Amino acid sequence: MTEFPKTHALMERGTDFLGSEHAVLCGAMSWVSERTLVSAISNAGGFGVIACGAMTPDLLDTEIAATKALTSKPFGVNLITMHPQLFDLIDICAKHGVTHVVLAGGIPPKGSVEAIKAFGAKVIVFAPTLALAKKLLRSGGDALVIEGMEAGGHIGPVSTSVLAQEFLPELSEDHLVFVAGGIGRGQAIASYLEMGAVGVQLGTRFACAQESIAHPDFKKAFFRANARDAITSVQVDPRLPVIPVRALKNKGTEEFTAKQIEVAKRLDSGEIEMGEAQLQIEHFWAGALRRAVIDGDVESGSIMAGQSVGMLKEEEPVADIMHKLMLQCEEALSKR
Numbered sequence: 326m327t328e329f330p331k332t333h334a335l336m337e338r339g340t341d342f343l344g345s346e347h348a349v350l351c352g353a354m355s356w357v358s359e360r361t362l363v364s365a366i367s368n369a370g371g372f373g374v375i376a377c378g379a380m381t382p383d384l385l386d387t388e389i390a391a392t393k394a395l396t397s398k399p400f401g402v403n404l405i406t407m408h409p410q411l412f413d414l415i416d417i418c419a420k421h422g423v424t425h426v427v428l429a430g431g432i433p434p435k436g437s438v439e440a441i442k443a444f445g446a447k448v449i450v451f452a453p454t455l456a457l458a459k460k461l462l463r464s465g466g467d468a469l470v471i472e473g474m475e476a477g478g479h480i481g482p483v484s485t486s487v488l489a490q491e492f493l494p495e496l497s498e499d500h501l502v503f504v505a506g507g508i509g510r511g512q513a514i515a516s517y518l519e520m521g522a523v524g525v526q527l528g529t530r531f532a533c534a535q536e537s538i539a540h541p542d543f544k545k546a547f548f549r550a551n552a553r554d555a556i557t558s559v560q561v562d563p564r565l566p567v568i569p570v571r572a573l574k575n576k577g578t579e580e581f582t583a584k585q586i587e588v589a590k591r592l593d594s595g596e597i598e599m600g601e602a603q604l605q606i607e608h609f610w611a612g613a614l615r616r617a618v619i620d621g622d623v624e625s626g627s628i629m630a631g632q633s634v635g636m637l638k639e640e641e642p643v644a645d646i647m648h649k650l651m652l653q654c655e656e657a658l659s660k661r
Protein backbone atom coordinates (compact mmCIF):
# COMPACT_ATOMS: atom_id res chain seq x y z
CA MET A 326 0.00 0.00 0.00
CA THR A 327 1.43 3.33 -0.98
CA GLU A 328 1.90 6.15 1.52
CA PHE A 329 0.66 8.57 -1.14
CA PRO A 330 -2.43 6.93 -2.71
CA LYS A 331 -4.04 10.03 -4.22
CA THR A 332 -0.77 11.30 -5.65
CA HIS A 333 0.20 7.93 -7.04
CA ALA A 334 -3.20 7.48 -8.65
CA LEU A 335 -2.73 10.74 -10.56
CA MET A 336 0.91 9.90 -11.35
CA GLU A 337 0.22 6.37 -12.54
CA ARG A 338 0.73 6.98 -16.27
CA GLY A 339 3.92 8.87 -15.43
CA THR A 340 5.37 6.18 -13.18
CA ASP A 341 4.44 3.45 -15.69
CA PHE A 342 6.32 5.39 -18.33
CA LEU A 343 9.40 6.22 -16.25
CA GLY A 344 9.53 2.98 -14.28
CA SER A 345 10.15 4.94 -11.09
CA GLU A 346 8.17 4.96 -7.85
CA HIS A 347 7.23 8.65 -8.12
CA ALA A 348 6.72 10.60 -11.36
CA VAL A 349 9.13 13.27 -10.17
CA LEU A 350 12.01 13.95 -12.49
CA CYS A 351 15.05 15.86 -11.40
CA GLY A 352 15.72 17.85 -14.56
CA ALA A 353 19.20 17.60 -15.99
CA MET A 354 21.47 20.35 -14.70
CA SER A 355 24.83 20.71 -16.38
CA TRP A 356 27.70 20.00 -13.93
CA VAL A 357 25.19 19.30 -11.14
CA SER A 358 23.33 16.29 -12.50
CA GLU A 359 26.15 13.77 -12.44
CA ARG A 360 26.36 10.27 -11.02
CA THR A 361 25.96 11.20 -7.33
CA LEU A 362 22.85 13.36 -7.58
CA VAL A 363 21.28 11.29 -10.37
CA SER A 364 21.64 8.03 -8.45
CA ALA A 365 20.43 9.67 -5.21
CA ILE A 366 17.29 10.91 -6.98
CA SER A 367 16.56 7.51 -8.51
CA ASN A 368 17.33 5.69 -5.26
CA ALA A 369 14.86 8.01 -3.51
CA GLY A 370 12.09 6.91 -5.88
CA GLY A 371 12.36 9.79 -8.32
CA PHE A 372 13.81 9.82 -11.79
CA GLY A 373 17.34 11.20 -12.11
CA VAL A 374 18.61 12.51 -15.42
CA ILE A 375 22.30 12.82 -16.34
CA ALA A 376 23.12 16.18 -17.91
CA CYS A 377 25.36 15.42 -20.84
CA GLY A 378 25.78 19.12 -21.63
CA ALA A 379 29.03 19.60 -23.52
CA MET A 380 30.50 16.21 -22.45
CA THR A 381 32.39 14.18 -25.03
CA PRO A 382 31.08 10.70 -25.87
CA ASP A 383 33.87 9.20 -23.73
CA LEU A 384 32.90 11.26 -20.69
CA LEU A 385 29.24 10.35 -21.12
CA ASP A 386 30.25 6.70 -21.41
CA THR A 387 32.04 6.92 -18.05
CA GLU A 388 29.22 8.85 -16.39
CA ILE A 389 26.52 6.39 -17.41
CA ALA A 390 28.62 3.43 -16.23
CA ALA A 391 29.35 5.15 -12.91
CA THR A 392 25.68 6.00 -12.38
CA LYS A 393 24.68 2.41 -13.06
CA ALA A 394 27.14 1.32 -10.39
CA LEU A 395 25.34 3.54 -7.85
CA THR A 396 21.74 2.68 -8.63
CA SER A 397 19.76 -0.18 -10.05
CA LYS A 398 16.75 2.14 -10.49
CA PRO A 399 15.81 3.77 -13.79
CA PHE A 400 17.39 7.06 -14.83
CA GLY A 401 17.63 9.05 -18.04
CA VAL A 402 20.19 10.95 -20.10
CA ASN A 403 19.66 14.50 -21.31
CA LEU A 404 21.31 15.38 -24.62
CA ILE A 405 21.50 18.89 -26.02
CA THR A 406 20.28 18.76 -29.64
CA MET A 407 22.95 21.15 -30.94
CA HIS A 408 25.84 19.07 -29.58
CA PRO A 409 28.15 18.51 -32.56
CA GLN A 410 28.51 14.81 -31.68
CA LEU A 411 24.84 14.18 -30.92
CA PHE A 412 24.74 10.93 -32.88
CA ASP A 413 27.88 9.58 -31.19
CA LEU A 414 26.29 10.39 -27.83
CA ILE A 415 23.17 8.49 -28.91
CA ASP A 416 25.42 5.52 -29.75
CA ILE A 417 26.84 5.65 -26.21
CA CYS A 418 23.30 5.62 -24.79
CA ALA A 419 22.55 2.61 -27.01
CA LYS A 420 25.67 0.82 -25.78
CA HIS A 421 24.46 1.12 -22.19
CA GLY A 422 20.83 0.36 -22.98
CA VAL A 423 19.72 3.72 -21.58
CA THR A 424 15.94 3.53 -21.23
CA HIS A 425 15.02 7.23 -21.53
CA VAL A 426 16.69 9.99 -23.52
CA VAL A 427 15.65 13.61 -23.05
CA LEU A 428 16.32 15.83 -26.05
CA ALA A 429 16.74 19.43 -24.94
CA GLY A 430 17.82 22.75 -26.36
CA GLY A 431 15.90 22.89 -29.62
CA ILE A 432 14.12 20.91 -32.30
CA PRO A 433 15.66 17.41 -32.55
CA PRO A 434 17.71 17.12 -35.75
CA LYS A 435 16.56 14.76 -38.49
CA GLY A 436 17.08 11.13 -37.60
CA SER A 437 17.88 11.68 -33.93
CA VAL A 438 14.51 10.55 -32.54
CA GLU A 439 14.60 7.51 -34.85
CA ALA A 440 18.16 6.67 -33.77
CA ILE A 441 17.10 6.68 -30.12
CA LYS A 442 13.98 4.62 -30.70
CA ALA A 443 16.00 2.14 -32.75
CA PHE A 444 17.62 0.80 -29.57
CA GLY A 445 14.33 0.75 -27.68
CA ALA A 446 14.67 3.87 -25.54
CA LYS A 447 11.84 6.31 -24.88
CA VAL A 448 12.24 9.86 -26.11
CA ILE A 449 11.26 12.82 -23.96
CA VAL A 450 11.01 16.17 -25.73
CA PHE A 451 10.53 19.83 -24.85
CA ALA A 452 8.29 22.13 -26.85
CA PRO A 453 7.74 25.86 -26.42
CA THR A 454 4.52 25.96 -28.48
CA LEU A 455 1.49 23.72 -28.71
CA ALA A 456 1.91 23.29 -32.48
CA LEU A 457 5.49 22.09 -32.08
CA ALA A 458 4.50 19.82 -29.20
CA LYS A 459 1.90 18.12 -31.39
CA LYS A 460 4.41 17.74 -34.21
CA LEU A 461 7.09 16.21 -31.95
CA LEU A 462 4.60 13.85 -30.33
CA ARG A 463 3.38 12.80 -33.79
CA SER A 464 6.90 12.17 -35.00
CA GLY A 465 8.10 9.87 -32.25
CA GLY A 466 8.30 11.83 -29.00
CA ASP A 467 6.94 9.57 -26.24
CA ALA A 468 6.48 12.24 -23.60
CA LEU A 469 6.65 16.00 -23.33
CA VAL A 470 8.05 18.37 -20.73
CA ILE A 471 6.58 21.85 -20.65
CA GLU A 472 8.89 24.23 -18.87
CA GLY A 473 7.89 27.72 -17.81
CA MET A 474 10.06 30.78 -17.46
CA GLU A 475 10.20 30.49 -13.67
CA ALA A 476 12.75 27.71 -14.17
CA GLY A 477 16.50 27.92 -13.72
CA GLY A 478 18.82 27.72 -16.72
CA HIS A 479 17.81 28.36 -20.34
CA ILE A 480 14.18 29.38 -20.49
CA GLY A 481 11.37 30.42 -22.81
CA PRO A 482 9.21 33.51 -22.44
CA VAL A 483 6.00 31.98 -21.03
CA SER A 484 5.18 31.14 -17.41
CA THR A 485 4.46 27.60 -16.22
CA SER A 486 0.91 28.47 -15.18
CA VAL A 487 0.04 29.71 -18.68
CA LEU A 488 1.78 26.81 -20.47
CA ALA A 489 -0.09 24.37 -18.25
CA GLN A 490 -3.45 25.92 -19.14
CA GLU A 491 -2.57 25.98 -22.81
CA PHE A 492 -1.07 22.50 -23.19
CA LEU A 493 -2.68 20.23 -20.63
CA PRO A 494 -6.34 20.42 -21.69
CA GLU A 495 -5.33 19.76 -25.31
CA LEU A 496 -2.76 17.03 -24.78
CA SER A 497 -3.15 15.29 -21.46
CA GLU A 498 -5.77 12.77 -22.51
CA ASP A 499 -3.70 11.20 -25.26
CA HIS A 500 -0.17 12.14 -24.26
CA LEU A 501 2.20 12.11 -21.32
CA VAL A 502 2.97 15.63 -20.18
CA PHE A 503 5.34 16.57 -17.34
CA VAL A 504 5.30 20.10 -15.94
CA ALA A 505 8.48 21.97 -14.98
CA GLY A 506 9.42 25.43 -13.81
CA GLY A 507 8.95 27.10 -10.46
CA ILE A 508 7.86 24.03 -8.52
CA GLY A 509 9.17 24.23 -4.97
CA ARG A 510 6.48 22.50 -2.96
CA GLY A 511 4.16 19.54 -3.29
CA GLN A 512 1.05 21.72 -3.28
CA ALA A 513 2.03 22.94 -6.76
CA ILE A 514 2.60 19.35 -7.88
CA ALA A 515 -0.96 18.53 -6.75
CA SER A 516 -2.48 21.26 -8.86
CA TYR A 517 -0.57 20.34 -12.04
CA LEU A 518 -1.52 16.68 -11.57
CA GLU A 519 -5.14 17.70 -11.22
CA MET A 520 -4.87 19.65 -14.45
CA GLY A 521 -3.76 16.49 -16.26
CA ALA A 522 0.01 16.34 -15.91
CA VAL A 523 1.32 12.81 -15.32
CA GLY A 524 4.27 14.07 -13.34
CA VAL A 525 6.60 16.98 -12.74
CA GLN A 526 10.21 17.97 -13.25
CA LEU A 527 12.18 20.01 -10.74
CA GLY A 528 15.70 21.34 -10.91
CA THR A 529 16.32 24.17 -8.47
CA ARG A 530 14.76 22.30 -5.53
CA PHE A 531 17.31 19.48 -5.90
CA ALA A 532 20.38 21.44 -7.06
CA CYS A 533 21.67 22.02 -3.53
CA ALA A 534 20.63 18.76 -1.92
CA GLN A 535 23.18 17.18 0.39
CA GLU A 536 24.21 14.73 -2.36
CA SER A 537 24.74 17.50 -4.92
CA ILE A 538 28.43 17.97 -5.69
CA ALA A 539 27.89 21.72 -6.19
CA HIS A 540 30.49 23.84 -4.38
CA PRO A 541 29.54 24.96 -0.83
CA ASP A 542 29.63 28.60 -1.99
CA PHE A 543 27.20 27.81 -4.82
CA LYS A 544 24.88 26.26 -2.26
CA LYS A 545 25.26 29.21 0.13
CA ALA A 546 24.28 31.58 -2.68
CA PHE A 547 21.13 29.52 -3.22
CA PHE A 548 20.15 29.50 0.45
CA ARG A 549 20.69 33.26 0.74
CA ALA A 550 18.73 34.16 -2.39
CA ASN A 551 15.15 35.34 -2.71
CA ALA A 552 12.89 34.59 -5.68
CA ARG A 553 13.54 38.07 -7.10
CA ASP A 554 17.29 37.47 -7.24
CA ALA A 555 16.88 34.77 -9.91
CA ILE A 556 16.76 37.05 -12.94
CA THR A 557 16.70 36.56 -16.71
CA SER A 558 19.72 37.52 -18.79
CA VAL A 559 19.14 40.49 -21.06
CA GLN A 560 19.30 40.19 -24.85
CA VAL A 561 21.30 43.18 -25.96
CA ASP A 562 21.14 42.77 -29.74
CA PRO A 563 18.14 41.27 -31.53
CA ARG A 564 20.46 39.70 -34.13
CA LEU A 565 22.04 37.55 -31.48
CA PRO A 566 19.62 34.73 -30.75
CA VAL A 567 20.34 34.73 -27.05
CA ILE A 568 18.15 32.26 -25.23
CA PRO A 569 17.42 33.89 -21.92
CA VAL A 570 19.03 32.24 -18.93
CA ARG A 571 17.68 32.54 -15.40
CA ALA A 572 20.44 32.82 -12.82
CA LEU A 573 21.17 34.63 -9.58
CA LYS A 574 22.28 38.15 -10.32
CA ASN A 575 25.98 38.83 -9.80
CA LYS A 576 28.98 40.27 -11.61
CA GLY A 577 28.71 37.41 -14.13
CA THR A 578 25.28 38.50 -15.33
CA GLU A 579 26.72 41.95 -16.06
CA GLU A 580 29.71 40.41 -17.81
CA PHE A 581 27.37 38.44 -20.06
CA THR A 582 25.78 41.67 -21.22
CA ALA A 583 29.24 43.07 -21.94
CA LYS A 584 30.16 39.90 -23.85
CA GLN A 585 27.10 40.28 -26.07
CA ILE A 586 28.04 43.85 -26.92
CA GLU A 587 31.57 42.70 -27.78
CA VAL A 588 30.30 39.84 -29.99
CA ALA A 589 27.78 42.16 -31.71
CA LYS A 590 30.57 44.59 -32.54
CA ARG A 591 32.72 41.81 -34.02
CA LEU A 592 29.69 40.71 -36.04
CA ASP A 593 29.29 44.30 -37.34
CA SER A 594 32.91 44.56 -38.37
CA GLY A 595 32.67 41.24 -40.24
CA GLU A 596 35.33 39.75 -38.00
CA ILE A 597 33.08 36.80 -37.15
CA GLU A 598 29.99 35.21 -38.68
CA MET A 599 26.64 34.46 -37.08
CA GLY A 600 27.43 30.81 -36.35
CA GLU A 601 30.60 31.76 -34.55
CA ALA A 602 28.78 34.51 -32.66
CA GLN A 603 26.17 32.02 -31.43
CA LEU A 604 28.87 29.60 -30.32
CA GLN A 605 30.68 32.28 -28.38
CA ILE A 606 27.52 33.17 -26.49
CA GLU A 607 26.80 29.51 -25.73
CA HIS A 608 30.38 28.88 -24.63
CA PHE A 609 30.32 31.84 -22.29
CA TRP A 610 27.57 30.25 -20.23
CA ALA A 611 28.97 26.72 -20.39
CA GLY A 612 32.23 27.89 -18.87
CA ALA A 613 30.55 30.24 -16.44
CA LEU A 614 28.21 27.59 -15.03
CA ARG A 615 31.14 25.28 -14.42
CA ARG A 616 33.01 28.04 -12.59
CA ALA A 617 30.06 28.60 -10.27
CA VAL A 618 29.07 24.97 -9.65
CA ILE A 619 32.49 23.32 -9.45
CA ASP A 620 34.92 26.10 -8.51
CA GLY A 621 32.49 28.04 -6.32
CA ASP A 622 33.10 31.27 -8.21
CA VAL A 623 29.81 32.92 -7.34
CA GLU A 624 31.06 36.36 -8.39
CA SER A 625 31.61 35.89 -12.09
CA GLY A 626 30.27 32.37 -12.61
CA SER A 627 26.69 31.70 -13.65
CA ILE A 628 24.58 30.62 -10.68
CA MET A 629 21.68 29.23 -12.70
CA ALA A 630 18.63 29.06 -10.46
CA GLY A 631 14.87 29.19 -10.80
CA GLN A 632 12.52 31.45 -8.89
CA SER A 633 11.75 28.68 -6.41
CA VAL A 634 15.25 29.30 -5.02
CA GLY A 635 13.64 31.60 -2.43
CA MET A 636 12.01 28.58 -0.80
CA LEU A 637 15.35 26.81 -0.18
CA LYS A 638 16.91 27.51 3.15
CA GLU A 639 19.19 24.58 3.96
CA GLU A 640 20.94 21.54 2.62
CA GLU A 641 18.72 18.45 2.86
CA PRO A 642 19.19 14.86 1.73
CA VAL A 643 17.44 14.06 -1.56
CA ALA A 644 15.26 11.44 0.16
CA ASP A 645 13.95 14.07 2.61
CA ILE A 646 13.18 16.55 -0.18
CA MET A 647 11.39 13.85 -2.15
CA HIS A 648 9.40 12.72 0.87
CA LYS A 649 8.39 16.30 1.71
CA LEU A 650 7.23 16.98 -1.84
CA MET A 651 5.17 13.81 -1.96
CA LEU A 652 3.69 14.43 1.49
CA GLN A 653 2.75 18.02 0.67
CA CYS A 654 1.14 16.86 -2.56
CA GLU A 655 -0.80 14.09 -0.84
CA GLU A 656 -2.00 16.42 1.94
CA ALA A 657 -3.13 18.98 -0.59
CA LEU A 658 -5.07 16.37 -2.57
CA SER A 659 -6.58 14.94 0.62
CA LYS A 660 -7.97 18.34 1.62
CA ARG A 661 -9.90 18.71 -1.63
Ligand SMILES: Cc1cc2nc3c(=O)[nH]c(=O)nc-3n(C[C@H](O)[C@H](O)[C@H](O)COP(=O)(O)O)c2cc1C
Nearest residue numbers: 352353354355429476477478506507528529629631
Ligand atom coordinates in the same frame (compact mmCIF):
# COMPACT_ATOMS: atom_id res chain seq x y z
C1 LIG B 1 21.87 24.92 -12.48
C2 LIG B 1 20.91 24.45 -13.57
C3 LIG B 1 21.42 23.85 -14.72
C4 LIG B 1 20.55 23.38 -15.72
N1 LIG B 1 21.07 22.75 -16.82
C5 LIG B 1 20.22 22.18 -17.72
C6 LIG B 1 20.74 21.40 -18.80
O1 LIG B 1 21.95 21.21 -18.93
N2 LIG B 1 19.87 20.85 -19.67
C7 LIG B 1 18.51 21.02 -19.53
O2 LIG B 1 17.75 20.50 -20.36
N3 LIG B 1 17.99 21.74 -18.52
C8 LIG B 1 18.81 22.31 -17.61
N4 LIG B 1 18.28 22.99 -16.53
C9 LIG B 1 16.80 22.99 -16.33
C10 LIG B 1 16.36 21.83 -15.42
O3 LIG B 1 16.56 20.60 -16.05
C11 LIG B 1 14.87 21.91 -15.04
O4 LIG B 1 14.05 21.75 -16.17
C12 LIG B 1 14.51 23.21 -14.35
O5 LIG B 1 15.45 23.48 -13.36
C13 LIG B 1 13.10 23.10 -13.76
O6 LIG B 1 12.68 24.30 -13.21
P1 LIG B 1 13.01 24.73 -11.68
O7 LIG B 1 14.43 25.14 -11.68
O8 LIG B 1 12.09 25.88 -11.46
O9 LIG B 1 12.72 23.57 -10.80
C14 LIG B 1 19.13 23.51 -15.55
C15 LIG B 1 18.64 24.12 -14.38
C16 LIG B 1 19.50 24.59 -13.39
C17 LIG B 1 18.93 25.22 -12.14
